Amino acid sequence: METLAAMDAKLAALRQGYECSCGQTHHLSIADIEVAHNVLARIPDRLRALGLEGPVHLIADTNTQAAAGAQVADALRQAGFSVSETVFATPDKALVPNEPVLARLFIEVPITAEVLIAVGAGTITDLVRFAAYKMGKPFVSVPTAPSMDGYASAVSPLIVGGFKRTFTASPPRAIYADLDVLCKAPMWMIVAGFGDLVGKYTARADWELSRIINDEYFCQSSLDLMAAALELCTSNPEGLSRREPHLIQGLMEGLILSGIAISMAGNSRPASGAEHQLAHYWEMRSLQENCHFHLHGTKVGVATPLVLSIYNRVLGFDPSTIDLGSLADSHQGPEKVEAAVRTHYGSMAEEILAESHGKRLTWNARKERIGLIQSKWEEIRRTLAWLPSAEAVTEMLTRAGAESSPEGLGLPDEWVKDALMYARHLRSRYTVMDLAAELGI
Numbered sequence: 023m024e025t026l027a028a029m030d031a032k033l034a035a036l037r038q039g040y041e042c043s044c045g046q047t048h049h050l051s052i053a054d055i056e057v058a059h060n061v062l063a064r065i066p067d068r069l070r071a072l073g074l075e076g077p078v079h080l081i082a083d084t085n086t087q088a089a090a091g092a093q094v095a096d097a098l099r100q101a102g103f104s105v106s107e108t109v110f111a112t113p114d115k116a117l118v119p120n121e122p123v124l125a126r127l128f129i130e131v132p133i134t135a136e137v138l139i140a141v142g143a144g145t146i147t148d149l150v151r152f153a154a155y156k157m158g159k160p161f162v163s164v165p166t167a168p169s170m171d172g173y174a175s176a177v178s179p180l181i182v183g184g185f186k187r188t189f190t191a192s193p194p195r196a197i198y199a200d201l202d203v204l205c206k207a208p209m210w211m212i213v214a215g216f217g218d219l220v221g222k223y224t225a226r227a228d229w230e231l232s233r234i235i236n237d238e239y240f241c242q243s244s245l246d247l248m249a250a251a252l253e254l255c256t257s258n259p260e261g262l263s264r265r266e267p268h269l270i271q272g273l274m275e276g277l278i279l280s281g282i283a284i285s286m287a288g289n290s291r292p293a294s295g296a297e298h299q300l301a302h303y304w305e306m307r308s309l310q311e312n313c314h315f316h317l318h319g320t321k322v323g324v325a326t327p328l329v330l331s332i333y334n335r336v337l338g339f340d341p342s343t344i345d346l347g348s349l350a351d352s353h354q355g356p357e358k359v360e361a362a363v364r365t366h367y368g369s370m371a372e373e374i375l376a377e378s379h380g381k382r383l384t385w386n387a388r389k390e391r392i393g394l395i396q397s398k399w400e401e402i403r404r405t406l407a408w409l410p411s412a413e414a415v416t417e418m419l420t421r422a423g424a425e426s427s428p429e430g431l432g433l434p435d436e437w438v439k440d441a442l443m444y445a446r447h448l449r450s451r452y453t454v455m456d457l458a459a460e461l462g463i
C-alpha cells in the first residue's frame with residue numbers, strides 16, 4: 023500500500039500549498055506525522071526539530087497514561103524538558119467532554135506551558151484540541167487507539183449544556199502514533215476505527231451523488247488520499263482482528279488521512295455522508311435518553327450497510343417509470359414535513375428546521391428535482407458502479423469481528439426506523455436518503 027512514508031512528497035506538496043484540479047489551493051498545517059514502531063521514544067527529538075523546546079503539559083487518562091503517557095513523560099524529562107500532567111481518573115471511554123472537564127484543563131495547564139500533548143483517543147484529543155485553540159498553544163496528538171478519524175481534525179465535538187455541538191479548534195501540530203501502543207489497544211476500539219473507515223464508501227458515494235445532481239463542489243484528490251488505506255484494510259479484515267501491525271498501521275493512517283481529506287475539502291464531505299447522519303441521530307437519542315453506548319465508529323460501521331441497502335435499492339430503480347400523478351397525491355408539503363420534524367425533535371426542532379430548510383419541498387419544486395434526477399440517471403448509475411453491496415460490507419465488518427447490524431448493537435427497532443425517517447433533517451448535506459425521499463422510494 024502507499025503508506026504515509028510513501029506519501030511524503032504529496033504531504034510536503036500540501037504543506038507548500040497544493041494547486042488542485044478541483045480549483046482550490048489546499049494547505050496542510052500538520053507539520054509532522056509518523057505512524058511507526060517505537061515513535062514514543064523519538065518524541066523529544068521531533069519536538070525540538072519543530073522548534074518546541076519549552077515546558078510541556080501532557081493530558082491523559084489512567085489507561086492511556088499507562089499505555090503511553092508515562093513513557094512519553096519519561097522520555098521528555100530525560101531529554102531535559104519540563105513536564106506537567108493532567109491525568110483523568112476516568113477512562114477515555116467514560117470521560118464526557120463537557121464543561122467541568124474543560125474547566126479542570128483550564129485550571130491545571132500552566133500559563134508557561136509551550137505545548138500540550140494529548141495522549142489518548144477521541145475524547146482526550148477533542149478536549150485538548152479545543153483547550154489548545156482557546157489558549158493559543160500548539161498541541162501534539164499521541165493516539166492510543168485507531169478508533170476514530172478525528173485525530174487530524176480542526177473541530178471539536180463537545181457536550182455543552184447537555185447537547186453535542188461542534189466547535190472550531192486547532193488541528194495538531196504533529197501526530198505521533200506508536201504501533202506498539204496501537205496494536206495493544208482494546209479490540210472494541212480497533213473495530214470502531216474500522217467502522218469509521220468503511221463509512222467512507224457511502225460518504226464518497228453521497229458526495230459524488232450531490233456533485234452530479236446539485237453541482238456541489240467536489241475534490242477527487244481528497245478522496246484519493248484515503249483510497250490505499252481503505253483498500254488494504256477492507257481486503258484483509260481478519261488481519262485487523264489478529265492485530266497484524268501493517269494492518270493496524272493502514273487503519274491508523276487511513277483515519278489520519280481522512281481528517282486531512284476533510285481539511286482539504288474544507289468540510290467533512292470526503293468522510294461523512296448518510297451513514298454519519300444515522301450514527302449522529304443514534305448518538306443524540308442516547309444522549310437524550312441518558313444511555314451512552316458504543317463508540318462513534320461502531321455506529322458508523324453499522325449504519326454503512328443500511329445506507330448501502332438504500333443505494334442498492336435506489337440504483338436498481340428506473341426513475342423513468344415514476345408515476346407523477348400518484349406521487350403528487352401522496353406528496354407531503356413543507357408545512358406537513360415541518361410539523362412532523364417538530365413533533366419528533368421537540369425542543370431541538372427549531373435549530374434542525376433551520377439547518378435543513380432546503381429539504382422541505384413544495385410539489386412543484388420536487389417535480390422539478392425529479393426531472394433533474396431523471397436527466398442525470400445514466401451518469402449517476404455509471405459513476406456509482408464501483409459501490410460495494412450492503413452484503414459485501416456486512417461481511418467485511420463481520421470478518422473484522424465488528425458489529426454489522428443494529429440488532430447486534432442493541433439499537434431498538436424504533437431508533438432505526440426513526441433514524442431512516444428523520445436523520446436526514448439533521449443536516450443540510452444531501453445524501454442518498456434525500457434522493458430516495460425525492461423519488462418516493
Ligand SMILES: [Zn+2]
Nearest residue numbers: 171218318322
Ligand atoms: Zn466518523
Ligand SMILES: [Zn+2]
Nearest residue numbers: 042044241243
Ligand atoms: Zn482539491
